[in-house]
Amino acid sequence: MDKKKVFILGSTGSIGVSTLDVIRLHQDSFEVVGITANRNIELLQKQIEEFNPKFVAVRDEKLALQLKDNLSKDITLLIGNEGIISGTRDADYDILLSALVGFAGLQPTIEGIKRGKRIALANKETLVVAGEIITQLAEEFNSELIPVDSEHSAIFQCLVGEKHKEIEKLILTASGGPFFRKSREELENVTVAEALNHPNWNMGNKVTIDSATMMNKGLEMIEAHWFFNLSPSKIDVTIHPQSIIHSMVEFVDGSIKAQLSKPDMRLPIQYALTYPERLSNSFTNTKLTEIAELTFFKPDLTKFECLQLAFDVMKIGETAPCILNAANEIAVQKFLNNEISFTAIPELIKEALDKIEIKSVVDLETIVECDSLTREYFKV
Amino acid sequence: MDKKKVFILGSTGSIGVSTLDVIRLHQDSFEVVGITANRNIELLQKQIEEFNPKFVAVRDEKLALQLKDNLSKDITLLIGNEGIISGTRDADYDILLSALVGFAGLQPTIEGIKRGKRIALANKETLVVAGEIITQLAEEFNSELIPVDSEHSAIFQCLVGEKHKEIEKLILTASGGPFFRKSREELENVTVAEALNHPNWNMGNKVTIDSATMMNKGLEMIEAHWFFNLSPSKIDVTIHPQSIIHSMVEFVDGSIKAQLSKPDMRLPIQYALTYPERLSNSFTNTKLTEIAELTFFKPDLTKFECLQLAFDVMKIGETAPCILNAANEIAVQKFLNNEISFTAIPELIKEALDKIEIKSVVDLETIVECDSLTREYFKV
Numbered sequence: 001m002d003k004k005k006v007f008i009l010g011s012t013g014s015i016g017v018s019t020l021d022v023i024r025l026h027q028d029s030f031e032v033v034g035i036t037a038n039r040n041i042e043l044l045q046k047q048i049e050e051f052n053p054k055f056v057a058v059r060d061e062k063l064a065l066q067l068k069d070n071l072s073k074d075i076t077l078l079i080g081n082e083g084i085i086s087g088t089r090d091a092d093y094d095i096l097l098s099a100l101v102g103f104a105g106l107q108p109t110i111e112g113i114k115r116g117k118r119i120a121l122a123n124k125e126t127l128v129v130a131g132e133i134i135t136q137l138a139e140e141f142n143s144e145l146i147p148v149d150s151e152h153s154a155i156f157q158c159l160v161g162e163k164h165k166e167i168e169k170l171i172l173t174a175s176g177g178p179f180f181r182k183s184r185e186e187l188e189n190v191t192v193a194e195a196l197n198h199p200n201w202n203m204g205n206k207v208t209i210d211s212a213t214m215m216n217k218g219l220e221m222i223e224a225h226w227f228f229n230l231s232p233s234k235i236d237v238t239i240h241p242q243s244i245i246h247s248m249v250e251f252v253d254g255s256i257k258a259q260l261s262k263p264d265m266r267l268p269i270q271y272a273l274t275y276p277e278r279l280s281n282s283f284t285n286t287k288l289t290e291i292a293e294l295t296f297f298k299p300d301l302t303k304f305e306c307l308q309l310a311f312d313v314m315k316i317g318e319t320a321p322c323i324l325n326a327a328n329e330i331a332v333q334k335f336l337n338n339e340i341s342f343t344a345i346p347e348l349i350k351e352a353l354d355k356i357e358i359k360s361v362v363d364l365e366t367i368v369e370c371d372s373l374t375r376e377y378f379k380v
Numbered sequence: 381m382d383k384k385k386v387f388i389l390g391s392t393g394s395i396g397v398s399t400l401d402v403i404r405l406h407q408d409s410f411e412v413v414g415i416t417a418n419r420n421i422e423l424l425q426k427q428i429e430e431f432n433p434k435f436v437a438v439r440d441e442k443l444a445l446q447l448k449d450n451l452s453k454d455i456t457l458l459i460g461n462e463g464i465i466s467g468t469r470d471a472d473y474d475i476l477l478s479a480l481v482g483f484a485g486l487q488p489t490i491e492g493i494k495r496g497k498r499i500a501l502a503n504k505e506t507l508v509v510a511g512e513i514i515t516q517l518a519e520e521f522n523s524e525l526i527p528v529d530s531e532h533s534a535i536f537q538c539l540v541g542e543k544h545k546e547i548e549k550l551i552l553t554a555s556g557g558p559f560f561r562k563s564r565e566e567l568e569n570v571t572v573a574e575a576l577n578h579p580n581w582n583m584g585n586k587v588t589i590d591s592a593t594m595m596n597k598g599l600e601m602i603e604a605h606w607f608f609n610l611s612p613s614k615i616d617v618t619i620h621p622q623s624i625i626h627s628m629v630e631f632v633d634g635s636i637k638a639q640l641s642k643p644d645m646r647l648p649i650q651y652a653l654t655y656p657e658r659l660s661n662s663f664t665n666t667k668l669t670e671i672a673e674l675t676f677f678k679p680d681l682t683k684f685e686c687l688q689l690a691f692d693v694m695k696i697g698e699t700a701p702c703i704l705n706a707a708n709e710i711a712v713q714k715f716l717n718n719e720i721s722f723t724a725i726p727e728l729i730k731e732a733l734d735k736i737e738i739k740s741v742v743d744l745e746t747i748v749e750c751d752s753l754t755r756e757y758f759k760v
Contacts, residue, residue, distance in 0.1 A: 125404075157635060161541020166658040238669055246640075253658040254647055255537060258625075258638045258667055267634055278546040278633040286636055288551075288676040289618055296668040 002029040004030050006273065007055070007093040009084065009108055011035035012043045015099035015122045015148065015265060020047060022270045024033045026279055034091045036084050036100075036137050039068045048075065055091045057084045084108050089115070095273060098123045099148070101206055102329055103371055106130055111144040120272035121149035124219045129322040130224030131369050145227065146272040152219050152227055153268030154246035154259035159228070160276070162251065170224055171248040171256075173240040174217040175200050180241060184303045190337065190342045209332045210306075210369070213345050214299065218310020219328075220323050222374075225314055232314045237307065239297040244286070248252065261285045305346035313353070318360045319370040320353065326374035327352035352377060384410050386653065387435070387473040389464065389488055391415035392423045394583050395502045395528065395645060396480035400427060402650045408661055414471045416464050416480075421447045421710075428455065435471045437464040439484075464488050475653060479528070481586050482709055483751055484511055490744070493523040495557040500652035502528035504599045509702040510747050511606030525607065526652040531600050532607055533648030534626035534639035539608070540656070542631065550604055551628040553620040554597040554679065555580050560621060564683045570722045572715065579645045580623040589712045590686075593725050594679065598690020599708075602701050605694055612694045617687065624666070642666045682739045684727035693733070698740045699750040700733065705732070706754035707732035732757060 009365060010016045016035070018127030023030045028144050034055035037044040041063045048056060049073070056071070056077035058064035064079040078087045081104065088096060088111040096112035098105055099121045108191055112119050114137065121127070126134055138145050151172045159167070178197050179187060195212040203211070212215035221235050232324060238248075246268075248258040261267055262284040270279060288294075301308040306328070313320035331348040334340045340348070352374055359366060386403060390396045396415070403410045408741045414435035414537055417424040428451070436451070437458035438444035444459040451457055458467045461484060468476060468491040476492035477500045479574055485503030494498050494517065501507070506514055518525050526534050530553050557568055558577050575592040576585060583591070590596035601615050617629075626648075628638040641647055642664040650659060668674075676701070681688040685710070693700035711728040714720045718730070732754055739746060 157637065215671065240668075248640075250666075251658050252660040253650060253654075254641055254644075254661060254664040255639045255651065255658065257537065258640060260628075260636045260638060263632055264634075270633060271635065274633075276541075278543070278631050278635065280632040281634060284634040286630075287622075289678045292676055294674040294676075296672055296674075298669045309671065322437070 004027065004095055004273065005033045006030050006091040006095045006097055007034035007091050007112075008097045008099065009030065009036050009088065009105060009123070010038075010099035010101065011047055012037040012040040013099055013101065015269065016097070018265045019097050019099070019269050021272075022049065022266050022273060022281075023051070025281055026239065026270075026274075029279065030273060033089070033093045034087050036078075036087065039063055045070065057087045059084060081107070085111055088112050094118060094122055097148070097269075097272075098126065101204060103129065103326065104368075105238050106251075110134070110137065113137045113145075116141045118144040118146060120146050120148050120269070122269075124149070124223050125221040125325055127226045128219050129325050129371065130361070130364065131222070131321075132361050133224050133364055133367070135229070139179060141194050146275055147227060147284060148265075148268055148272045149220060149223070150263070150265065150268045151247040152224060153271055155224065155228060155249055157271065158247075158249040158257040162249070162257075163230070166252050167228070167230060167234065167249060168252045168254075169250040170228060170230060170342050172217060172220055172224060172235070172237050173243070173245050173247050174214060175211070175243045176236055176239040176297070176299075177212040177214060177216075179212055180239060180297075187303065187343050188341060190366045192338060195335070197343060204281050205336060206329070206332055209335060210328070213306040213332075215310065215328050215345075216305035216306035217299075217323065218307045221310055222314045233310070237299050239298075239299050240294065242291060242294055244288075244291055244294055260286065301335045309346060309349055310355070318356065318358050319366060320358045322367050322370045323352050323356050323358065323374050324349055326371045327378070329336070330375060330378045348378070383408065384475055384653065385413045385473040386410050386475045386477055387410065387414035387468060387471050387492075388477045389416050389468065389478065389485060390418075390479035390481065391427055392417040392420040393479055393481060393514070395649065396477070397423075398645045399477050399479070399649050399653075400431065401659075402646050402653060403431070405661055409659065410653060413465050413473045416458075416467065419443055422516060435467045437467045439464060439566040461487070465491055466556075468492050469656065474498060475500055477528070477649075477652075478489055478506065481584060483509065483706065486747075490514070490517065493517045493525075494521050495522045496523050498524040500526050500528050500649070502649075504529070504603050505705055506545070507603040507606045507749065508599050509699075509705050510741070510744065511602070512741050512749070513744055515606050515609070526655055527607060528645075528648055528652045529600060529603070530645065530648045531627040532604060533651055535604065535629055536606060537639045538627075538629040542611070542629070542637075545611060546632050547614065547629060548632045548634075549630040550608060550610060550615050551630060552597060552604060552615070552617050553623070553625050553627050554594060554617055555591065555623045556619040556621050556677070556679075557592040557594060557596075559592055560619060560677075562646050567683065568721060568723050572718060575715070575722060582729070585716060586709070586712055589715060590708070592722070593686040593712075594684035595686035595690065595708050595725075597679075598687045598703065601690055602694045609630065612691070615694070617679050619679050620674065621677075622671060622674055624671055624674055629635075640666065678707075686729065689726060689729055689733070694709045696738065698738050699746060702750045703732050703736050703738065703754050704729055706751045707758070710755060710758045728758070
């Protein structure tokens with residue numbers, strides 16, 4: 001394999017750090033040409049020293065200027081959202097690892113797509129809010145979208161060598177999060193600390209709360225709908241608390257294929273970088289005889305209202321997923337700030353879906369406008 | 381898909397009957413050109429009426445002659461082992477479904493291979509005793525070997541689109557059979573009826589006893605070793621009492637793929653006929669949320685001595701698997717006849733492996749001779 005050049009959007013987040021871990025192990029196969037951070041310039045500085053990228057982008061302007069003094073002249077420093085976007089437009093890379101959190105990941109990812117690069121996609125919002133546009137662009141510019149989420153990677157792996165028309169159903173597995181065994185009533189009073197305590201995965205705060213509300217699975221469902229070009233009726237969710245089976249595909253003949261391993265994000269990240277090859281590593285050693293038991297439950301959609309809302313907007317389509325996504329980001333932030341209760345999260349989203357007009361997606365502008373409108377709505 | 385012509389070796393056995401079930405459902409895709417039976421001419425007669433094959437073979441000479449009077453003139457009746465072999469040599473077919481039980485399946489299967497046909501292989505012994513010869517012949521004559529056993533089909537399906545060099549390990553699942561929870565001491569006194577009472581699968585008597593001793597899994601291991609051209613160290617067995625995951629493949633990157641469904645042999649049979657396509661059916665509707673729990677255990681090799689013996693002969697190679705296979709057939713028959721106890725089965729096999737010389741496999745004659753020698757040994 002030739003040495004592939006990787007540009008990492010969001011190198012200081014949990015996916016970014018794991019990606020650098022993978023690259024560290026396979027230095028003969030990969031090199032880092034660009035990294036970006038939001039505010040964590042301390043970690044960014046260490047990453048620069050270790051991986052010596054050509055491009056570094058920092059979203060926070062003040063912190064960017066602070067970093068500037070310590071930077072070697074060979075490195076191009078880019079600043080703000082515009083800087084991040086220009087990095088993905090100008091740098092020389094083969095793979096864009098898109099791991100920014102939230103709506104901010106959309107535009108730089110599009111830059112990579114338009115250049116026909118492989119996109120290792122960890123940013124859910126890209127497909128959730130702009131799935132139609134993104135998949136069309138990817139086809140037009142011959143850009144490969146490879147999933148990084150463990151669930152979509154599992155499905156992607158199960159589909160290798162199989163035919164799209166022979167897919168009966170995708171079954172996304174969900175851990176059920178920290179509140180799987182709590183009653184609807186108990187959910188009223190859960191604290192931020194409880195919600196941040198995920199049983200299986202170590203992720204960022206936003207994603208961890210989304211996992212507690214199961215909105216995470218809802219967003220993944222919508223993402224899968226676009227990723228794999230399947231109608232909403234062919235996408236389902238099963239709770240599997242051990243997070244060993246990362247997702248499954250059922251085929252028309254009744255055969256089901258599953259991909260499994262102990263939870264470790266480095267596995268799907270590596271696959272997104274190396275596909276269609278697989279490289280040896282020592283990340284996990286999954287012994288089912290030690291795990292002993294895998295269990296499965298139907299999700300309770302009256303308890304996990306966010307999942308029901310995601311099912312609904314997936315069917316509605318148009319800008320409904322964009323409204324859901326923006327309202328959810330705001331609601332989660334309010335919950336993290338102790339401004340609202342845990343169960344108020346779906347209430348805010350419902351309100352947004354009621355009050356904001358759902359429109360058909362004409363272009364990216366429709367999406368940007370809908371996102372802004374939703375955020376504006378909550379500023380009042 | 382063109383209508384494929386299928387010749388079924390062993391149409392009145394459980395695999396044969398399931399194969400006809402599959403073909404009944406997909407009459408636009410398949411037609412039956414040949415069927416064979418050992419002694420069950422009553423069922424054979426019904427199959428002839430329904431499927432109107434061109435060739436019919438009966439192993440028992442007297443019963444064959446009895447059938448002759450009722451047979452239309454368009455149908456060629458073939459008699460005895462020689463008849464079965466000549467059928468697979470002369471009939472016009474695309475797929476040979478090889479489902480004879482025991483050593484008798486070897487020679488007619490080779491006829492199909494030498495004609496470059498697709499072999500849907502349900503006869504374990506073909507690969508267990510003559511794996512080296514068979515896989516070489518298949519390559520030489522460009523004959524496709526497709527597995528029918530649910531375990532090998534699962535592995536075959538998991539390997540679609542994957543690379544051989546990236547396989548880390550095959551993990552064959554075993555139900556553990558009816559005696560999984562019995563102690564070694566309790567095994568001493570189990571009856572034939574208890575041994576025939578398999579928890580998940582409805583199979584022939586020989587296979588069901590093999591499942592109770594776990595020799596079935598041992599034979600499948602050796603079969604997998606040849607089927608997938610992997611060293612014995614890359615093949616392992618895990619007990620999974622629910623028989624939902626039919627087997628798994630672990631890759632070098634730590635990712636594991638599994639194939640699953642409710643137990644129904646029609647699924648892997650259909651796949652062997654339709655591969656690389658999948659056809660719709662209503663055989664199974666696997667809902668993991670209803671199954672709720674999948675469990676996994678290490679096999680106890682001191683209790684299931686037959687499995688240990690299979691591990692041993694797989695490593696030894698040469699004619700050792702042939703001796704094991706013949707001795708096992710005889711021992712199982714003796715147990716079914718109430719001549720020996722259940723725990724005497726591995727004892728007889730060990731005796732045979734001790735007493736009969738293990739030779740390298742030069743040609744098919746070596747195998748036939750070794751098989752005869754082993755059977756002779758027990759006639760004394």
